[in-house]
Amino acid sequence: xxxxxxxxxxxLGSVAEIARAAEATGFAALWTTExxxxxxxxxxxxxxxxxxxxxxxxVAIGFARSPATLAYTAWDLAQASRGRFILGLGTxxxxxxxxxxxxxxxxxxxxKLREQIQSVRAFWDCWQNGxxxxxRGEHYKLTLMSPFFNPGPVDHPDIPIYIAGVNTGLAKxxxxxxxxxxxxxxxxxxxxxxxxxxxISQGAEKTGRKRAxxxxxxxxxxxxxxxxxxxxxxxxxxxxxTPSYRPVMELHGWGEAAGRxxxxxxxxxxxxxxxxxxxxxxxxFCVQTGENELAEAIHERYTSLADRITLYMPYVPGSMDSxxxxxxIYFRDRGG
Numbered sequence: 284x285x286x287x288x289x290x291x292x293x294x295l296g297s298v299a300e301i302a303r304a305a306e307a308t309g310f311a312a313l314w315t316t317e318x319x320x321x322x323x324x325x326x327x328x329x330x331x332x333x334x335x336x337x338x339x340x341x342v343a344i345g346f347a348r349s350p351a352t353l354a355y356t357a358w359d360l361a362q363a364s365r366g367r368f369i370l371g372l373g374t375x376x377x378x379x380x381x382x383x384x385x386x387x388x389x390x391x392x393x394x395k396l397r398e399q400i401q402s403v404r405a406f407w408d409c410w411q412n413g414x415x416x417x418x419r420g421e422h423y424k425l426t427l428m429s430p431f432f433n434p435g436p437v438d439h440p441d442i443p444i445y446i447a448g449v450n451t452g453l454a455k456x457x458x459x460x461x462x463x464x465x466x467x468x469x470x471x472x473x474x475x476x477x478x479x480x481x482x483i484s485q486g487a488e489k490t491g492r493k494r495a496x497x498x499x500x501x502x503x504x505x506x507x508x509x510x511x512x513x514x515x516x517x518x519x520x521x522x523x524x525t526p527s528y529r530p531v532m533e534l535h536g537w538g539e540a541a542g543r544x545x546x547x548x549x550x551x552x553x554x555x556x557x558x559x560x561x562x563x564x565x566x567x568f569c570v571q572t573g574e575n576e577l578a579e580a581i582h583e584r585y586t587s588l589a590d591r592i593t594l595y596m597p598y599v600p601g602s603m604d605s606x607x608x609x610x611x612i613y614f615r616d617r618g619g
Contacts, residue, residue, distance in 0.1 A: 458486025
């Protein structure tokens, strides 16, 4: 199990310092999100200022971009990082795709994402091996690649693609055609064990692969004090109010609470929502223990479930340095 870190929302001028510190601390990878800043630009700086640290998007919004733009960007970052870049894609939700990015929402989310991944790889195959560009699907028809626009082969063409999701459809797709799956922080160990991992295995079997061929990267809630516990309770209540995430709650018999949270969210009553997350719910969603015991508790909880772990809190050098170092040493000593 590898311990990764999340880049905090920050301007590009801070990325190099954070990347160097993350590598020195001992993290295996540094992930970027697509929230307040572009998710790809930091990786050029991470590649330049580190030598061992992997980096990737967790996630970039696939439906906000064309396959070509994704292919070109990942190709350049793979070469700049000497093979350390991971392309992580997410779908977002309809409102954000249509009203924030101004892009169309597909009738079939898995169908379009499948074609997007396949067409990105078609570009890479064309550039690396000279294969004619000829991808024809329902969502994309890509048949043109003249020499002027062909970047040519790179030293590290095997770029891993991870996709993110909460429900079984995208987990199955990851099993079929991806190298990894980003598990949303809104999960429980039981949900991973009984829903997500079987779905990944089912998808893998469809294409003659195994569960071990797909890395499960989990972002996890963790708390070592009351402030962190209440922060996690608040975030869990927000995610639990999302209708499409309801299967997680229903697995545990908490469907009624999820419905009430959705109603509160629709009325903008955000302050009333954390109170609906019971201590039992918090215990299932969040690793709670003392700071010195946290690494062991995470390892025990996620052994056989996750291959990579990222705490649901950004890594900020100069803040909690001994905490992060202690975690990193624990996972390093166990082969992470």
